[in-house]
Amino acid sequence: MSGPIYAVGDIHGYTDELERALELIERDGGANAETVFVGDYVDRGPDSAGVLDILIEGQAEGRNWITLKGNHDRLFEWFMEDQPRNDPHLLVGLHWFHERIGGLETVGSYGVSLKKQMRLKELHDEARENVPQSHVDFLRSLPLKHETPDLFFVHAGIRPGVNLDAQEEEDLLWIRTPFHRETRAHPKLIIHGHTPVDHATHYGNRVNLDSGAGYGSPISVAVFEGAQSWVLTANGRQKIRRG
Numbered sequence: 414m415s416g417p418i419y420a421v422g423d424i425h426g427y428t429d430e431l432e433r434a435l436e437l438i439e440r441d442g443g444a445n446a447e448t449v450f451v452g453d454y455v456d457r458g459p460d461s462a463g464v465l466d467i468l469i470e471g472q473a474e475g476r477n478w479i480t481l482k483g484n485h486d487r488l489f490e491w492f493m494e495d496q497p498r499n500d501p502h503l504l505v506g507l508h509w510f511h512e513r514i515g516g517l518e519t520v521g522s523y524g525v526s527l528k529k530q531m532r533l534k535e536l537h538d539e540a541r542e543n544v545p546q547s548h549v550d551f552l553r554s555l556p557l558k559h560e561t562p563d564l565f566f567v568h569a570g571i572r573p574g575v576n577l578d579a580q581e582e583e584d585l586l587w588i589r590t591p592f593h594r595e596t597r598a599h600p601k602l603i604i605h606g607h608t609p610v611d612h613a614t615h616y617g618n619r620v621n622l623d624s625g626a627g628y629g630s631p632i633s634v635a636v637f638e639g640a641q642s643w644v645l646t647a648n649g650r651q652k653i654r655r656g
Contacts, residue, residue, distance in 0.1 A: 417441075419448040419645075420566060422613065422622030422633040423483065423606040426458025426518060430632040431467055437634050437645040445477050449559050451606040452483025452568035452586075456515025457627040461489075462522040465548045482555035483568040483607065484586040489519055490552035493544060497537050502587050510536075515627070520544075557585045560601065564637060569607035570619065571599065592619070604635070613644045614656040621656075 419438045424431050438446050454468065455461035471478055482490075484500070488509045491498040499508050509516035510527070517527055520536070523543040527536065558580070559566040565577055570592035572584045577600055584592075589608055599618050606623035613633035614621050620642065624633040634645040635653060643650035 415561070417446065417636050417638045418561060418564070419446050420604050420620075420622055420635045420637070421448060421450045422624055422635075423451065423453035423609075423626050424458075424464055424632060425453055425485070425515070425627035426455055426461035426464055426522065427626055427632070428460045428463040428467065430626055431464055434632045434634045434645075435467075437647075438636075441636060441645055441650065445475075447477045447479075449479045449566045449604070450481060451566060451604065451622060452481045452555070453485045453606060453623075453627070454480075454483065455489050455519045456485040457518055458515075459518060460522050461519040462544075462548070465551060469547055469551050479559045479566070480551075480555055481559060481566060481568055482552075482557055482586065485515065486552055486555060487586060488514065488516065490549070492516065492537070493540065493549050493552070497533065502583060557582060563601055563639070564604055565599070565601040566604045568605060570605050571603060573597070573599070577601065604637070610656075613653050615642065615653040616656045620653060 419442060421434050438448055454464045468480055488500055491500065492509055507514060520540050525539045525543050567585050569586050570588045571580050572588060573591060573595040603619040605619060605621060608621060609623050609625040609628065610621050612624050613635055620635065622633045622635055624630050626632045636643050636645060642653050644653050
């Protein structure tokens with residue numbers, strides 16, 4: 414049997430929570446534990462820049478980390494293009510800088526602030542001056558999924574009934590209702606975030622690790638060994654609650 418693999422839920426700009434999660438993993442599995450981050454590193458929290466610094470530095474040091482792309486990471490990535498793009502999946506009237514989304518907090522972590530009657534072009538120009546190219550490159554390089562023989566890690570989920578190797582990016586980053594309503598077994602156990610729940614929850618065919626860090630709740634960290642799974646706490650491993 415292969416060794417344990419760890420997974421970290423949505424982080425949303427909270428460096429203190431990320432550091433706590435990393436401490437739990439190191440205490441349980443050592444400094445080089447295989448760890449999958451399911452995306453949404455930025456937005457809403459106060460230090461998205463700091464979160465990306467930690468992840469980039471850890472990978473540069475050779476840590477065994479797989480960092481997946483979340484929908485909020487793509488929102489940031491697309492804004493940083495030569496011509497900023499708004500994600501068409503957002504509801505009409507929403508955009509990255511809407512108070513519900515968190516883009517203002519993200520650019521603010523780089524020292525960029527929205528001024529009165531500021532044009533998008535000016536905000537974009539300031540962001541391009543202040544966001545390190547290494548952060549932009551990191552966002553662009555993020556994979557959409559990670560697989561083991563038994564587990565499929567992704568940010569949002571999958572389209573039920575579609576082969577895992579044929580899933581579309583929009584679903585992997587954004588899907589909710591069709592995925593959540595599916596009770597039949599998937600080809601592999603799906604490990605995801607994206608939709609906040611009160612605590613990490615095992616639904617039989619999927620495990621949701623988004624415990625609401627974007628709204629100030631603790632990040633969830635899980636460990637998987639074969640068919641067994643636990644959340645990591647200050648008191649050690651505890652079985653993931655069933656939903």
